[in-house]
Amino acid sequence: MTTLEPAAPAAALTPLASIAPGTLVVHAAAEGRTGPLSVPIHQTTGFAFDDADAIAAAMAGSEGDFVYTRRGNPTVRALERAVAALEGGAAAIASASGMGAMSAVLLSLLRPGDHVLAQKCLYGGTYSVLSDLGRRYGIETSYLDAEHPGEIAAARRPNSRLLLLETIANPTTRVCDLPAPLAAGRAHGLLGVVDNSLASPLLCRPIEHGADVVVHSSTKYLAGHSDVLGGVAVFADRELHRAVWTRAVELGATPDPFAAWLTIRGLQTLAVRMRAHGENAALLAGRLAAHPAVADRLLDGCGGMLSFDLAGGREAGRRFIGAVRLARLALSIGGVETLVTHPASTSHRELGDEQLGAAGIGSGTVRLSVGIEDVEDLWRDLGQALSELV
Numbered sequence: 118m119t120t121l122e123p124a125a126p127a128a129a130l131t132p133l134a135s136i137a138p139g140t141l142v143v144h145a146a147a148e149g150r151t152g153p154l155s156v157p158i159h160q161t162t163g164f165a166f167d168d169a170d171a172i173a174a175a176m177a178g179s180e181g182d183f184v185y186t187r188r189g190n191p192t193v194r195a196l197e198r199a200v201a202a203l204e205g206g207a208a209a210i211a212s213a214s215g216m217g218a219m220s221a222v223l224l225s226l227l228r229p230g231d232h233v234l235a236q237k238c239l240y241g242g243t244y245s246v247l248s249d250l251g252r253r254y255g256i257e258t259s260y261l262d263a264e265h266p267g268e269i270a271a272a273r274r275p276n277s278r279l280l281l282l283e284t285i286a287n288p289t290t291r292v293c294d295l296p297a298p299l300a301a302g303r304a305h306g307l308l309g310v311v312d313n314s315l316a317s318p319l320l321c322r323p324i325e326h327g328a329d330v331v332v333h334s335s336t337k338y339l340a341g342h343s344d345v346l347g348g349v350a351v352f353a354d355r356e357l358h359r360a361v362w363t364r365a366v367e368l369g370a371t372p373d374p375f376a377a378w379l380t381i382r383g384l385q386t387l388a389v390r391m392r393a394h395g396e397n398a399a400l401l402a403g404r405l406a407a408h409p410a411v412a413d414r415l416l417d418g419c420g421g422m423l424s425f426d427l428a429g430g431r432e433a434g435r436r437f438i439g440a441v442r443l444a445r446l447a448l449s450i451g452g453v454e455t456l457v458t459h460p461a462s463t464s465h466r467e468l469g470d471e472q473l474g475a476a477g478i479g480s481g482t483v484r485l486s487v488g489i490e491d492v493e494d495l496w497r498d499l500g501q502a503l504s505e506l507v
């Protein structure tokens with residue numbers, strides 16, 4: 118069994134030397150052994166003080182002081198503490214969305230003229246931010262195959278600052294072998310930033326593999342119920358956390374306390390959900406691989422995400438997503454319900470076949486975010502949709 122040595126243990130758990138992730142998710146946000154079982158929702162924009170010196174001292178103080186909710190809030194802090202503990206980080210910053218967390222990290226750590234190295238297949242929103250930083254601030258990005266860490270030395274420039282990876286790439290579900298590229302990046306003085314949204318800390322903790330920053334769209338598995346947007350950035354050390362926190366407060370992508378509370382509530386069942394997602398996905402991946410409508414290439418990620426290529430290409434993909442009845446046609450992922458999408462006709466519809474291929478996506482690639490429903494119901498649904506294609 119994997120156990121964690123949480124760098125930021127929940128007060129309720131400090132007597133335990135090492136805690137399994139499945140236990141940590143249940144208790145990590147709690148404030149202590151006594152008091153409310155559920156983290157209270159501090160639905161307030163600000164905090165009142167007794168005198169001028171006290172409020173001035175709190176304003177000048179660290180991120181530990183609660184003055185104004187954009188700077189910090191006890192409910193949001195409970196979420197940050199929990200995700201930092203789960204990822205084995207020193208501290209975390211929660212945001213209003215995954216893109217809020219990613220943008221805060223990139224805008225805080227990069228300066229005009231810096232250079233970024235990034236893996237080829239990235240979530241489209243991250244790709245757009247990098248393109249914009251290039252156009253507007255001269256921050257260029259070189260895309261490389263993270264499976265060949267040798268490419269890092271070749272692509273590196275004197276102004277290279279940051280290496281950006283995804284543990285499981287969206288939408289290809291390709292798994293990145295993190296230790297090798299992160300070690301190569303570190304050897305060249307690059308900060309290692311890893312988007313761990315699709316794996317969750319239950320499957321992978323990138324800081325253990327050398328990452329400096331881990332970014333989550335908590336909209337996905339951490340919250341897990343398709344009802345709340347959120348993001349979290351976790352930092353291996355407090356100095357980096359402080360540097361990003363200062364700017365994140367200015368950028369203002371702070372989560373609402375109720376959104377943080379919903380995320381904490383979802384987080385508590387992360388371990389049982391990930392087990393169900395993973396078991397269902399593995400079973401469906403095996404059956405899909407044997408189906409005649411599915412091409413030879415099958416990209417089965419770990420966790421609950423899988424993608425597969427339909428032999429009939431773009432038109433087959435479009436027909437397939439229109440034919441499923443139980444799986445729902447939606448762009449998000451990581452919720453309890455199964456979601457299906459066809460990147461070539463939805464999220465990546467602006468790319469031609471050649472550009473899709475460069476990102477490792479086929480024109481007939483279908484992405485499934487496998488939920489926790491009964492797997493035989495899911496297979497019947499996928500089977501009836503596939504039968505229309507052969």
Ligand SMILES: Cc1ncc(COP(=O)(O)O)c(C=O)c1O
Nearest residue numbers: 214215216240287314334336347
């Ligand atoms: C890997 C990954 N990172 C970041 C994001 C952005 O997250 P959000 O939609 O919460 O802003 C997503 C959203 O799909 C994603 O899949």
